[in-house]
Amino acid sequence: MRRMVAQSLRRRAMPAALLPAFLLPALAALPARGHAADAPLFAPPAPPLVTSGPLTFAPLVRLVVPAVVNIAVTQDADDPHKRQPVPPGVKGTPFERRFRDRMRSRGEEMLGAGSGFIVDPSGVIVTNNHVVGEADRITVSLSDGTEFPAKLLGSDDLTDIAVIRIQAPHPLPFVTWGDSRQINVGDWIMAAGNPFGLGSSVTAGIVSARGRDIGASPFDDFLQLDAPINPGNSGGPSFNLSGQVVALNTAIVSPTGGSVGIGFGIPSEIVAPIVAELRRTGHIDRGWLGVTLADGDTHDGVRITDIDRGGPAQQAHLHTGDIVLTVGDEPMDSSRTLIRTIAAEHPGSTVQVKIRRHGAVLTVAVVVAHRPEGMDD
Incomplete structure (x- = not known):
């Protein structure tokens, strides 16, 4: 019976616009149902985190x-x-x-x-x-x-x-390198190139992620970009808003062959020194340790699972089961980090490798060798 009365009362309730005027101030003072009288439903507007963006990329x-x-x-x-x-x-x-x-x-x-x-x-x-x-x-x-x-x-x-x-008969326009280490996820970038053979095309977007590994090589460390990048854009630059090159556009992920907003560029921090070395010598000499490594079975360091006979690691008396903690002063948190660190050393140089062996921490001097041709890891 009470339920029926309540339903009847609800059906007969007058819209607020039809209530007597003297009741409206009182109703307005009532708290919203389910909330404290002093707790507003929505927070007051906050200052925007992003106060401005490029109105045009034309300059x-x-x-x-x-x-x-x-x-x-x-x-x-x-x-x-x-x-x-x-x-x-x-x-x-x-x-x-x-x-x-x-x-x-x-x-x-x-x-x-x-x-x-x-x-x-x-x-x-x-x-x-x-x-x-x-x-x-x-x-x-x-x-x-x-x-x-x-x-x-x-x-x-x-x-x-x-x-x-x-070889041109006059000096050519050129661009300079920017520091990709200063690029943050969410920063604007502009890509330029020759997509589908349509020269002098530009697209804009943001940096979607850093440090992407797409399985192309042990040195993968891509910036992920959402600026449209298509076939023909390979080899083109991505710029920061100062007009500096912060990435070399290299690859896309796409089920269709066209852009779906997932492109990858090599950061300038990697490209610039390699370009300088290629200009100087025409090739890249990389260091090599001669070990097989495993991730995931230790909280710190990288475990050596195998050692190449006659390689630098064997000559330095590293052992299978050793856990590499640091190379020089740099901590080794993954096999990829260790491979990159050794590869960056000039063949013939000596590096100090800190290892843990049966609970004891040792430092071993290793003379880095030349990375064999054709190695992909």
Whole structure:
């Protein structure tokens, strides 16, 4: 009966707009149901964490795009063993049709297209090794359409970095390196390059993550970017808002072949010193310890599970089961960290390796050897 009365009362309740005026102030003073009278339902507005963003990228585009180049690579068409199909990302684009017609008349076959950027006014260009590594000929197109043949100065397969050079009759526009260590997740970036053969294209987005390992090599340490990156963007730069290069665009994850907002760039902190070494010597010499490592079975350090016969570790009397704690002053928290740290040492140099063996902590001097060719871990 009480339930029926209550329902009847609810049905007969007048809307607030129809209540007598003298009741409205009293109703307004009542607390909201389920909340204390002094506890507001919503917090007052707080100052925004981000107070401003770029209203336009146009000034940045004008500053840096003249130093971004398109790269086309070709192979001799009369050699069937070297002929390769055009990458899917370039098929069907105006670039492919125009370039095929021109290359066919020269007895050449297009292998692919990519991007690069000039880092020295004399014509030194940075790109990906997978863009130029198999080419018989490399052609670079500047943003104004001028074309030059290019020469490979050096490349590094493990980090997918290459340096090429063109000879221009005048100094060229160039860009400088920014410090990728200062980049935070959420920072703006702008990518530039040659997606699908459409030269001088730019896209913008943010840094989605740092330190990504995508299984490309033991030296993976990518910035994940959500600026659209597509086939043909490989080898192009990503810029901070100061117009400095903070990443070398290298790879995408996509089920369709186009951008789904997951792209990867090699941070400038890795690229810049490798480019300097490639310009100096044409190759990269890396250190090698001669051990097999295991992660996950110790809270600190990395366990040695096997030692190469005659390698530096054996000569320094390291043992299977030793746990590497530090190399020099740097803690070793994973096998990848240890591989990178040793690889950064010049072959022939001596490093102090702190280990734990049967509960005792020891320091062993190890003479780093030259990393054998063809090793991928």
